[in-house]
Amino acid sequence: MRRRAFLCGCGSLALGAATQLFAEDSAYALPARFPRPEPTSEEGGLWSYVDRAEKRLQKSSFLIRDPALQRYIAGIACRLAGEHCPDTRVYLMRTPYFNASMAPNGMMQVWSGLLLRMTSEAQLAAVLGHEIGHYLARHSLERLRDAKSRGAFAQVLGVALGVGGAGAGTGLLAQTAVVAGAYAYGRDHEREADRIGLELMARAGYAPMEASRVWGQLLEETKAGPGSGASAGLLFATHPAPEEREKTLAEAAARFASEGRDGAEAYRAMLAPYRHAFLEDELRRRSFGESLVLLERLARSAPRDGEIRFFKGEAYRMRAEGSDLAVAVDEYRAAQALDAPPTESYRSMGIVHRRLGQPQDAARAFARYLELKPDAADAEMIRAYLKQA
């Protein structure tokens, strides 16, 4: 699902209409598996195009090739997709934006920015369920048809892949997100995908209430952004009342009898080996306000986690506005008192002390870094710092 597409649908869901929508009988009947269309048909042509795109995706340098993690995420998708599981192929992409998508041929992409932002299996299931909802209702096929009729097929597909097309032409992933929004699903499609997604979540045993929390988290994050650009501003400019969306989904979720499970611990454990790299990618977006909100949230869910506090320090250090550098030192110090702080926290602390003209504090931090990591790739440089101090 395109981030914007997802949010667009959310934002456009008027409270009254949603109440009516979710008041319908929830016994959603999954359609039968979709047969592969005739190659000579229009749909067959679209599938063929998407198939070729999928082959390129399989060779992408940004594909996360970890069988265990892939199985885990694909397992969540399969529990949601039911009998459509054999047609669903999940690709995990290292791309630091909130995004997932599912093509008519069953190719599903999950971006690392989404994985980083979700705090439980149930939250991820909410997003994947929504995307599967689009797939089951054949919205993705309709969208491709519509794009083809407007001559925008390559752009839509390019956006779906995160490579090629308009996104790569500019080289800006943020712009990719903007383009995605331009070809977002319509409001009716979003509402239907929401309904199906919640149903699928509940059937799979996940807590439907987590769907509204996903929205709340995103809202909190985007509000901390610059108010323009690819993430927040455009969304809210074109789709008002995002707060209603969170409320609407919560009310809809309350109609399900079972509370469901969230699978937070398993999710954290599976993502743990990747979180450091994903957080590095997150900070490279240079949207520090949004990143700090995300990090605060992650820290609340794992208060003893030294790695999260370290990255908070990194966000302040890289932003370097006002008292940020001093705050960064505090965060590094806090991280070092928690569980498993990254060794780099000492290096970064030294760099900040050096910048602030505190050579003795810098030397202590650098010495500790070298003590813990004498063969670091930058050890020569650190020793030079120490010599200078």
Next chain:
Amino acid sequence: MSTPRIGPALVAALLLSGCAPAMVKVDTGELTINDAMRVTLTQSWNRFEARGLPVRVSPMGAHELWTSDGLTLDVLAFFAGIGEGQPVGTALPGSKKDLPTFRAGMSPHEIVELYEALVTQDGSVFSLRRLGPASLGEAGGFRFEHALTRRADGLRLAGVGYGAVVQGRLHLITYTAPRSEFYVGKAAGVEAVAASARIHSPPAIAAAARKPTPLFGPDAKRFERGADSGGNVSFESTGGDGRCSSWAACGGREPREANRTPTSR
């Protein structure tokens, strides 16, 4: 750091202006870059140039952008004389985010992050492989190696960079090429370019105090072959007695010791 920045906005502007990007051969010999750095080439390179345009065009915002085998493969970039408050390179067309800016007190780690911010704007993935003190020509500074997975095509690149802060101005030479024997084969030539670099004297640097050449702008300066206004001054990072004035300028060595150390790469 190469192809993704030669984006559609640039191409469209060039076409609309009736101009086209071209490669111009850079012969061996001495060359001056942005009135702030001079290099001596023992092998020829190809320089990116937009012929017919009234201003200089550089896709990365580099003062010079050279290649051996084409910008989609290898890129040698020069950032010469970056002053306080200026970024390394320029933001991508359409980007609403500013690049971080250079501050005189920055450590080599932070300077490498300035370059990292430039080359990861498009979502490419950067990884620092090595960082240590080194000379940029005769000026003390630092050298770093990195890996870069390019977002546009997924190509895995290897890179090397040299930097030095001289009289409060940052000078960088960076090179990237596909991570393979290809890179290894080219690296020696790049090291030779870096070793030949001479940073100009303070007056020349002061005269050259300008922002890095933007994609389009009236203050861009034409490439000048052999126009060395600063003379053959080797230790502009030093005071009049030849001492380094800062750690960065001395490559992490004691100032006097560093000043006696000739180009060593």
